[in-house]
Amino acid sequence: MSRPSSEEMVLIFRGTHQVMSAEKHLKKGGVAMRLIPVPRRLTSDCGLAIRIPAGLQAKARKVLSAVKLLPKSAHRLLNQGEYETVPF
Amino acid sequence: MSPRSTTPRDFVYLDNAATSLPKAVGVADAVRAALLRAGNPGRSAHVLSIRSARDLFAARERLAGFFGSADSSRFVFTENATTALNIAIKGILRPGDHVVTTSVEHNSVMRPLRRMEEGGCRITVVPAGRDGVVDAKAVLSAIRKDTRLVAVVHASNVSGAIQPVGEIVRGARRLGAFTLVDAAQTAGGLPIHLGDLPADMLAAPGHKGLLGPQGTGFLYVREGVPLAPLIEGGTGSRSEEDHQPDFYPDALESGTQNSVGLAGLAVSLSWLLRKGADNIRKKEMGLIAELIEGMERIRGVTVFGPKDTAKCVSVLSFLVEGMDPAETGRRLEKGFGILVRAGLHCSPNSHRTLGTFPEGTVRLSPGPFTTRKEIALLLRALRKISASRR
């Protein structure tokens, strides 16, 4: 189930600490990622979210579940700025 | 840059138990740099807010590293040890609960406990011996079925006496009570590993032995300890909810955090991680040994506490016979530029235990940057002050 790597996935966490911690582990685990402002239509949780290429989801899941830091929710960016909530 | 570059040069500073000076190398620069670019940590998503959030994260991660915990989210920042102790005590106790504590606690433990007593809690204060050390068995035998909390200081801020917290914490845990350790005088100067010391909560300032700026401190809360927040409010998370988040650290960390001070603490913690608490302890205990040896030879000077470097931290109380401790402190400052603390040190019961209530004592507390030369200066000054008495 490989998606084109240009597809983006947004990961939402509970708080800023969890975002920072997830960032640390993803970087250590070699998962390309970026911090982004949480898209307003997704949630008003803490101001930051993590964006990864959708193709790295499996790798990211492995890294984050090992440190019990699974995101609260995951979303795939569709064409017109819409998000689809997806299982992580 | 020399480690002493931030110390006022004209003084010999022996009051590190109140707050450390100088701070670790680089702390002042880090605070200044952080202040000049400080956004609100964890509120916005712009670059300066993120940088401040990273300052908090770095400090938290280093705290977890320094104290041997795998989960930095359980380290909640506070402005000092007092706030941390209040959060712990007021968050865990319910009306009717019983608490066991000791006669060598700081007012930052005793006063919140007395407040809770007014609200229906009951308190047993286990007395320490004349050496300032409490007997672990006596503490454990005071635990009852309804004992919710055992609160104990790791080392006295008056006598420096290290308390048997390991035995107390493990025993209390077996008996079903939560434990709170006041590590105000041990964090930084005495190795603490939360894997070996299974305390439910541990409170410490960032501005004493951790060599960080004032306005920093923390409460560690082990996972599963049911603590109600003392302060509720904005956390930057779950903004759509009226209710306080229940996850850490947000559950106990409302309001804009001191990212500027914590940037400094992050730097001092790196320094401490490089040095190691055991090396700092070795250094400080060398100084305390010289103090004890030198002071015991001065006629008219009485040293209180364990007088054994295996049993104390870098805190030592003394009196010059026939002289008010405040006067001794004044003479040390005016005549010799030596800065110490005189009085009760916010811990009246400790003095009742040592027999030095209500006058208190003069307290000396060398830090990791104190030199042997400074200890020699202090001893020479004390000889003069003591000889000039009558």
Ligand SMILES: Cc1ncc(COP(=O)(O)O)c(C=O)c1O
């Ligand atoms: C044993 C002890 N507990 C608590 C405190 C309070 O610390 P803070 O001044 O950081 O609130 C101190 C120091 O003043 C102390 O020595």
